[in-house]
Amino acid sequence: MITEDYNSQGGAAKHILYDDVAPGFHLEYRKEPADSHMAPHIHNAAEFYLNLTDLPHVLLGDRLHAVPAGSLILFPSSCIHRTVRTIGEIYERYVLFVNIDWFYKVMAVNAKDFAYMSDSMHPVVIPLGVSQLSYLERQLHMLLAYRNALTPESLSTFFSLMHKIDEHIREASQEGEDHALDLCSPVIKAAVKKSVPVPQQRVNDIIAYLHEHFREDISMADLTERFYLDADYIARIFKKYTNTTIRRYIALQRITQAGTLLKEGHAATETSRMVGYQDYSLFYRNFHQIMGVSPTEFTSAEL
Numbered sequence: 001m002i003t004e005d006y007n008s009q010g011g012a013a014k015h016i017l018y019d020d021v022a023p024g025f026h027l028e029y030r031k032e033p034a035d036s037h038m039a040p041h042i043h044n045a046a047e048f049y050l051n052l053t054d055l056p057h058v059l060l061g062d063r064l065h066a067v068p069a070g071s072l073i074l075f076p077s078s079c080i081h082r083t084v085r086t087i088g089e090i091y092e093r094y095v096l097f098v099n100i101d102w103f104y105k106v107m108a109v110n111a112k113d114f115a116y117m118s119d120s121m122h123p124v125v126i127p128l129g130v131s132q133l134s135y136l137e138r139q140l141h142m143l144l145a146y147r148n149a150l151t152p153e154s155l156s157t158f159f160s161l162m163h164k165i166d167e168h169i170r171e172a173s174q175e176g177e178d179h180a181l182d183l184c185s186p187v188i189k190a191a192v193k194k195s196v197p198v199p200q201q202r203v204n205d206i207i208a209y210l211h212e213h214f215r216e217d218i219s220m221a222d223l224t225e226r227f228y229l230d231a232d233y234i235a236r237i238f239k240k241y242t243n244t245t246i247r248r249y250i251a252l253q254r255i256t257q258a259g260t261l262l263k264e265g266h267a268a269t270e271t272s273r274m275v276g277y278q279d280y281s282l283f284y285r286n287f288h289q290i291m292g293v294s295p296t297e298f299t300s301a302e303l
Contacts, residue, residue, distance in 0.1 A: 023102035034085035046117040052092040057084035215276035268295035
């Protein structure tokens with residue numbers, strides 16, 4: 001059985017809560033060489049990521065994608081994701097976190113129109129044209145000057161930016177039910193000019209399987225039988241392309257779903273069983289390690 005203690009292989013999970021985004025938003029501009037590999041993670045904020053450098057592997061929900069420079073990525077709140085970079089290579093991007101509870105309150109009756117910001121199962125990738133990219137860069141640069149302070153001027157710039165982002169997302173989503181991600185994947189692959197390596201495709205298949213079966217007691221023997229691959233090979237390529245283990249990935253998937261169920265009003269003990277835990281103490285421990293709070297604190301907190 002793979003689904004053991006999330007922390008059993010060392011290292012506490014990155015705290016997912018962005019208290020400095022509550023209420024409001026937090027914008028950063030980053031341009032530096034990658035010095036470490038990030039593990040898959042989630043936020044309680046929506047993350048808008050404007051990448052200005054090609055990203056060879058981006059984990060979006062249940063699949064790894066190549067994303068070219070000049071693309072806008074939306075990681076909805078509680079969406080499992082990871083941007084994979086080459087160590088030592090310089091990466092440039094703007095990263096905007098938005099507290100969705102605050103945003104929905106501000107938008108009031110129109111909040112439902114922005115439900116995509118909390119739709120964890122549907123991240124979005126939108127390759128931008130030259131003029132679109134230039135406009136977003138200018139707006140983000142203007143917003144950066146306010147240093148995340150909530151002032152009339154910064155809020156005016158912020159909502160003007162969000163209006164334009166919303167237009168891009170709606171235009172992309174009108175093309176089909178799968179949003180921009182699957183529709184634009186041929187464009188993405190062509191821009192990066194790389195075919196997906198066979199090991200990466202294997203990992204994509206494994207991730208998709210784990211998403212569908214994360215509530216079950218999956219063993220490594222199940223995966224070797226399913227994919228006709230050696231157990232050591234599966235563990236090695238999964239670690240290479242996701243920077244985490246299958247055990248930790250399943251735990252993250254389970255706890256992410258648990259957070260949704262708790263918000264819907266399910267009791268913690270019921271939730272633990274619904275996401276596949278037979279041992280509540282293990283559920284409690286994994287939940288606290290991943291979310292940074294206990295299930296009870298998560299339910300009562302205004303996240």
